[in-house]
Amino acid sequence: MIQNHSAVVLLSGGMDSTVCAAIAAVEHGAARVAAMHISYGQRTESRERESFTKICDHLAIATHMVIENRSLAQIGGSALTDKSIAVPESEHIGKEIPITYVPFRNAHFLSAAVSWGEVLGAKQIYIGAVAQDSSGYPDCRPEYYDAFNQVIRVGTKAADIAITTPLIALRKAEIIRRGLELGAPFDLTWSCYTGEREACGVCDSCVLRLRAFEAAGVKDPLPYAARVAAHS
Numbered sequence: 001m002i003q004n005h006s007a008v009v010l011l012s013g014g015m016d017s018t019v020c021a022a023i024a025a026v027e028h029g030a031a032r033v034a035a036m037h038i039s040y041g042q043r044t045e046s047r048e049r050e051s052f053t054k055i056c057d058h059l060a061i062a063t064h065m066v067i068e069n070r071s072l073a074q075i076g077g078s079a080l081t082d083k084s085i086a087v088p089e090s091e092h093i094g095k096e097i098p099i100t101y102v103p104f105r106n107a108h109f110l111s112a113a114v115s116w117g118e119v120l121g122a123k124q125i126y127i128g129a130v131a132q133d134s135s136g137y138p139d140c141r142p143e144y145y146d147a148f149n150q151v152i153r154v155g156t157k158a159a160d161i162a163i164t165t166p167l168i169a170l171r172k173a174e175i176i177r178r179g180l181e182l183g184a185p186f187d188l189t190w191s192c193y194t195g196e197r198e199a200c201g202v203c204d205s206c207v208l209r210l211r212a213f214e215a216a217g218v219k220d221p222l223p224y225a226a227r228v229a230a231h232s
Contacts, residue, residue, distance in 0.1 A: 129165050
């Protein structure tokens with residue numbers, strides 16, 4: 001594969017990763033950005049993959065790859081990968097790490113992206129991790145990425161690839177405003193943990209998204225089974 005890409009962006013198809021991809025496309029030019037999507041046996045796997053493809057087309061990111069990582073589903077321990085564990089509603093946002101946490105997931109994602117970055121000659125790995133207004137996942141904290149950058153420095157041939165987290169210090173409403181400035185296609189994104197046809201409106205991800213759109217003063221373009229959770 002030709003080494004003419006300067007960045008790899010991890011793109012789940014969700015709101016945050018889409019804004020992150022839009023930022024990467026502006027900073028590097030869409031032709032020099034490669035997008036990676038990882039399917040890991042999550043409940044909304046097919047819907048997220050559909051969003052990924054449409055978002056890449058919208059942002060004119062021509063180089064993209066879908067990777068299948070079945071180890072996370074085999075390992076289990078998360079409501080996102082184990083259908084015997086119910087996805088909880090959002091009452092405990094910010095109070096404890098929820099059962100929707102997928103154990104050490106972002107390490108799997110970053111490892112794949114860094115590997116591809118080495119092949120492409122990319123120097124930056126973009127990930128839409130958010131520390132503010134989040135579910136409290138430990139692999140979304142700034143210190144996690146500081147540590148992972150050290151791993152990359154000592155574990156890659158050129159030792160010159162770095163993780164970029166442009167959203168990590170932003171509030172969710174700020175992310176929406178930034179996305180609107182960049183023309184991010186929020187109507188193509190998918191955030192719900194449970195449904196693939198209509199978002200539930202009551203899981204952590206839906207509620208955080210709905211609250212963010214409300215705080216930004218913008219209507220969320222997605223349909224929801226319930227919107228009352230935005231006011232809870």
